Amino acid sequence: MMQAAQHGKEEPRAYSGLIACHECDALHRTESLPENSSAHCGRCDARLYRHIPAALERSLALHLTALLLFIIANTFPFMSLKIGGRVETDILLSGPMALIELGMSDIGLLVLLTSIVFPLLVLLGSLYLLGCLRLGIEAPGLGSVFRMVQHLRPWSLIGVFMLAVLIAIVKLLDMAQVEAGTSLFAFAALLPVMTLAQQGFDRSLFWPQEAVGSESAWLPTGAAQQYGLAHCHTCALLVQVSQGHCPRCGDHLHLRKPESLTRTWALLASATLLFFPANMLPIMTVTRFGQGEPSTILSGVEHLIAAGMWPLGLIVFFASIVVPISKLVALIFLLLSIQQRSTWRPEDRTRLYRVTEVIGSWSMVDIFIIALLTSLVSFDALATIRPGIAASFFAGMVVLTMIAARSFDSRLIWDAMEQNAAEVGSMEQEHG
Numbered sequence: 001m002m003q004a005a006q007h008g009k010e011e012p013r014a015y016s017g018l019i020a021c022h023e024c025d026a027l028h029r030t031e032s033l034p035e036n037s038s039a040h041c042g043r044c045d046a047r048l049y050r051h052i053p054a055a056l057e058r059s060l061a062l063h064l065t066a067l068l069l070f071i072i073a074n075t076f077p078f079m080s081l082k083i084g085g086r087v088e089t090d091i092l093l094s095g096p097m098a099l100i101e102l103g104m105s106d107i108g109l110l111v112l113l114t115s116i117v118f119p120l121l122v123l124l125g126s127l128y129l130l131g132c133l134r135l136g137i138e139a140p141g142l143g144s145v146f147r148m149v150q151h152l153r154p155w156s157l158i159g160v161f162m163l164a165v166l167i168a169i170v171k172l173l174d175m176a177q178v179e180a181g182t183s184l185f186a187f188a189a190l191l192p193v194m195t196l197a198q199q200g201f202d203r204s205l206f207w208p209q210e211a212v213g214s215e216s217a218w219l220p221t222g223a224a225q226q227y228g229l230a231h232c233h234t235c236a237l238l239v240q241v242s243q244g245h246c247p248r249c250g251d252h253l254h255l256r257k258p259e260s261l262t263r264t265w266a267l268l269a270s271a272t273l274l275f276f277p278a279n280m281l282p283i284m285t286v287t288r289f290g291q292g293e294p295s296t297i298l299s300g301v302e303h304l305i306a307a308g309m310w311p312l313g314l315i316v317f318f319a320s321i322v323v324p325i326s327k328l329v330a331l332i333f334l335l336l337s338i339q340q341r342s343t344w345r346p347e348d349r350t351r352l353y354r355v356t357e358v359i360g361s362w363s364m365v366d367i368f369i370i371a372l373l374t375s376l377v378s379f380d381a382l383a384t385i386r387p388g389i390a391a392s393f394f395a396g397m398v399v400l401t402m403i404a405a406r407s408f409d410s411r412l413i414w415d416a417m418e419q420n421a422a423e424v425g426s427m428e429q430e431h432g
Contacts, residue, residue: 021234023046023411027222033051046353049204050202051204055205056133056205058423063126065126068195072363074092076183076186077090078091078183079183082400083177102147104391107371114156115161123194130148158190158194159191165372170312172373257409264407268401269403281296282294283388324401327405334349370385411418
């Protein structure tokens with residue numbers, strides 16, 4: 001049944017000295033690491049675990065600083081716009097609220113969640129776990145809270161929002177006088193602080209990876225699935241999948257993500273259908289002194305380039321058009337390669353998935369720009385900016401591609417290749 005039994009090896013009772021790669025399922029024996037270093041998978045180069053000295057105190061201090069900056073960023077004025085003697089002052093909450101008031105509740109709620117609610121939950125959840133650890137007590141609900149932080153982190157889009165702020169300011173400079181508020185400076189400081197804080201927030205703080213010596217009697221080879229072992233995605237514990245739930249953190253165990261291929265195909269098909277109206281219909285209408293016309297994503301890029309702001313035009317073009325298309329094509333290619341049991345460069349296909357998962361959220365920059373401009377530019381006959389129906393299609397497409405990337409299981413790349421190789425080997429033995 002298991003490979004260990006096939007080779008006559010006794011199956012160990014504990015697997016604390018082993019770890020399985022979360023991207024290719026390869027088994028590795030854990031070892032002690034020098035300071036500020038990390039262990040990577042020998043098959044796909046994914047990072048397995050790391051050793052960061054004094055990470056607890058530094059991460060706790062950075063998270064406390066980030067929370068303080070977050071409170072300031074959401075309390076004081078964010079930005080002011082002056083046109084013809086009139087002044088419009090916004091706070092961070094003004095953008096999503098303006099969209100909701102205009103009947104665009106879908107994208108208003110999305111902006112609210114990804115720019116305010118999710119970052120706050122990530123900060124509070126991280127501080128709760130770090131504070132309990134610093135006090136020397138085990139946090140109640142440790143596994144559930146850590147899992148929430150890990151799931152919400154990809155949806156906490158502070159970096160994307162900051163890029164949208166910079167583009168929005170440049171767009172507004174030829175229309176009115178722009179003044180940055182205290183909140184904007186706090187938000188700009190929040191980005192690097194929160195980035196550094198998240199780098200030090202690692203599962204190894206709560207569940208240290210136990211190292212074993214080279215004298216270990218049982219040295220497995222191949223994938224964890226071959227031994228009936230499952231890698232816990234929350235605490236990285238390696239346990240028998242028959243247990244159902246991780247005995248350490250309570251997370252649900254599975255050898256592979258359930259219905260990964262089917263769900264990813266369905267999400268990609270839906271995202272592809274939304275791509276066309278998102279790029280063909282108006283995404284925004286700018287009206288100045290009673291005159292204006294709707295613009296699509298591409299016409300907005302052309303306007304930026306024609307105005308001499310070609311670097312920003314290229315950024316918007318890349319984030320709003322190139323990235324969504326690339327993500328769709330990449331995921332479709334990966335799905336087809338798995339179904340064809342391709343043996344072509346599995347390491348590179350795994351890296352392609354890794355990049356695809358990271359870049360997808362940057363397409364949200366257009367939605368954030370619309371939220372900022374809608375709330376700021378509301379001067380009746382002087383100037384107004386209103387979102388178009390394409391904004392809802394575009395936001396839906398971005399969300400679906402992000403969920404599709406998270407539904408995809410990169411371990412299937414290696415499973416299909418190994419299954420194909422096993423069948424070829426079996427055929428050669430029969431003919432031999």
